Amino acid sequence: MSKKYTDKGAGVSRRSLLKGAAGLAGAAAGVTSVTGFPAVWAAEEKVLRYLGTAVNQSDDITKKVKAETGITIQNIVATTDDVTKRVATQPNSFDILDTEYFSLKKLVPSGNILPMDAKKIKEFDNITPIFTKGQLPNGKVIGDQGTAPKKVMFLEGQHSTKFSKTPTEWVTLIPTVYNADTLGIRPDLIKRPINSWAELLNPEFKGKAAILDIPSIGIMDAAMVVEATGKYKYPDKGNMTKTEIDMTMAVLTEAKKAGQFRAFWKDFNESVNLMASGETVIQSMWSPAVTAVRTKGIACVFQPLKEGYRSWASGFCFSKGTTPKQQEWAYEFVNWYLSGWAGAYLNRQGYYSAVLSTAKANMEPYEWAYWMEGKPAEKDIKAPDGSLLEKAGASRDGGSYDDRMGNVACWNAVMDENDYMVRKWNEFIAA
Amino acid sequence: MAETRAPLESPGLPGWLQATPFAAVFLLFFVLPLCFVITVSFWDYNDYEMIPAFTSRSYVESFEGCLTQLPDLCTMLKTYVSTAKFCAIVWALTLFIGFTVAYFLAFYVRSATTQMVLFLVCTIPFWTSNVIRMISWIPLLGRNGLVNQLLMSLHIVNAPVEWLLYSQFSVALAFVHLFTFFMVAPIFNSMMRIDRRLIEAAYDSGASTWQMLTNIIIPLSKPGIAIGSIFVVTIVMGDFITFSEMGGGQIASAGKVIATRLSALQFPPAAASAVILLVATMVIITVLNRIVDIRREL
DSSP states (O other): OOOOOOOSSHHHHHHHHHHTTOTTTTHHHHHHHHHTSOOOOOOOOEEEEEEEOSSSOOHHHHHHHHHHHOEEEEEEEOOHHHHHHHHHHOGGGOSEEEEEGGGHHHHGGGTOEEOEEGGGOTTGGGSOHHHHTSBOTTSOBOOOEETOHHHHSEESSTTOOSEESSOOSEESOEEEEEEEEEEEEOHHHHOSOOOOGGGGGOGGGTTSEEEESOHHHHHHHHHHHHHHTTSOOOSOTTSOOHHHHHHHHHHHHHHHHTTOEEEEEOSHHHHHHHHHTTSOSEEEEOHHHHHHHHHTTOOOEEEOOTTOEEEEEEEEEEETTOOHHHHHHHHHHHHHHTTSHHHHHHHTTTOEESOHHHHHHTSOHHHHHHHTTOOOOSSOEEOTTSOEEEOTTOOOTTOSHHHHHTTEEEEOOOOTTHHHHHHHHHHHHHO | OOOOOOOSSOOHHHHHHHHHHHHHHHIIIIIHHHHHHHHHHTSEEOSSOEEOSOOOHHHHHHTTTTTTTTTSOOHHHHHHHHHHHHHHHHHHHHHHHHHHHHHIIIIIOOSHHHHHHHHHHHHGGGGSOHHHHHHTTHHHHSTTSHHHHHHHHTTSOSSOOGGGSSSHHHHHHHHHHHHHHHHHHHHHHHHHTSOHHHHHHHHHTTOOHHHHIIIIIHHHHHHHHHHHHHHHHHHHHHOOHHHHHHTTTOSOOHHHHHHHHHHTTOHHHHHHHHHHHHHHHHHHHHHHHHHSOHHHHO
């Protein structure tokens, strides 16, 4: 089953072992398996083990990468939490990592990941300034509460574990995808306009609301509600003090005791099922989940709210276990990723790509107008797999890129008081 | 005519050899990992790593407020009260249903073939994973689910019944559905070993069915009941997924506390919670063992 390679070192044996789909367990067994083979001079196969959360990991992308660069991508899919766990405990089990910026506060100090060199990224200067400066391409400054990418984008040096306040050559994550999240609603069941985060805890929707069962995100949604009701204004929703955590959890606990929540959801499909079955009519949601509900023929809106969006972003870096050769392939892969095809693919799913110019070149003008400019669709809008998303004439919830990303209020975050917050979350569940 | 038994003092080499494989497996896959868990539970930690320095921080924080908040319960106590409540409900229901099913199989089904066929029928639900069995309740019990549609069309209720799903009811229902068989099997096994002549003698002496049940069958089924109880109690105590899926993530359980900690990469407090859970479960098992000496009865 395993192919024979003739290049040097242990990397080969590990890769050949992986070819056999044996996975991660037996690196030691792999070392011995190569020695007895005759030398066969073959073109070296470029393989990268890609650890991520499935947002950017699709067969379409894997096939296209293979066709255009010859790199074989082996996807390792895990939940956000499990990705973090894996980086912390098994840094040698992947080559390239695709993770969210808010995880960096946990990952960078561990020393298990290496930053990428901006000089080797062709399109680096064309990456949207949301990441480098915290502003839109048109110069508008957007909200930076929480772990905004610009705060953790650069390191002081290649082997530094300190975030740099000013841009440097060493980039923690080369951005791949990001979006602005808000509440999903069922307009057919609510039957009135919704325009504020406060509605999430409105007793009118008792037993029909849901939030995420991920403490750091759940508490941020609650903070949006607290601010919307005018109860308190946080200096930084993404980095609360203990008092602020207590107060926010008290608001959530009160709502839970009053029976406000139908459920707390943990994965994508759960959120789709809750909404599609009518168990919930208003809930914290992700954009593609809203699309998934809509493709079932059920009315669902990713409702823009006056207080703004909670945003997130993810990007690439590599494991400290990579060889220089693997790093070279990783740069080739990342450069391909930013070159347009993948960006267009992501944009068509309702996410946003890091380099807008190259993605635009890979999209039809009517697609760009619908997804990025918020204009009514000239033609039917199709998903990357060809299924119908929207009929001609529809326009995107929340409007254009500038309207959506321009109204970001905060970013997914890991707080300094994370440990305390998690303890309070368990208390909240037990209440 | 008593049999003469070999003295028990020295099992000899063959005995040791026979015991070795299982002892080795037990040591390697249970005792050793448990030692690791206990060790880690006394380590310190920060956002991204465990620090191998002795501290009781994880335990102190786990029991935070348990004395100061009285008479209000602290998180730990609330969680365990909730878990124990489900344990008791599920234990009582599975015991009642399991005992009834086993009793029917053992004493009312005459032919051994029918008995085995019916017993195997009980195992059919185990042909799919328990997550699937659990999730299949959701479309049935939901707000717009089949049960609610039926109730509404029969005009029994005017509005959908909300407590059918994502409630304590649905959690208990799923547990009973999933685990009753763990009661049926050992109780059935115990019942099949009861000497039928005892029952005939009781019948001949004029005992009623109820008297036979309480004086013969229940006492002699005790080992099966105890083993079934251990299965059910340990599974419910350590469960995480059923609480999460059927309770809509809103019901506290000892397992969920561990899961939340693990997700946040906080391994030492997760380990401490696991040790606390282990101790709690062992206390329950010890009490059960006091009531029924399983080793003697087997």
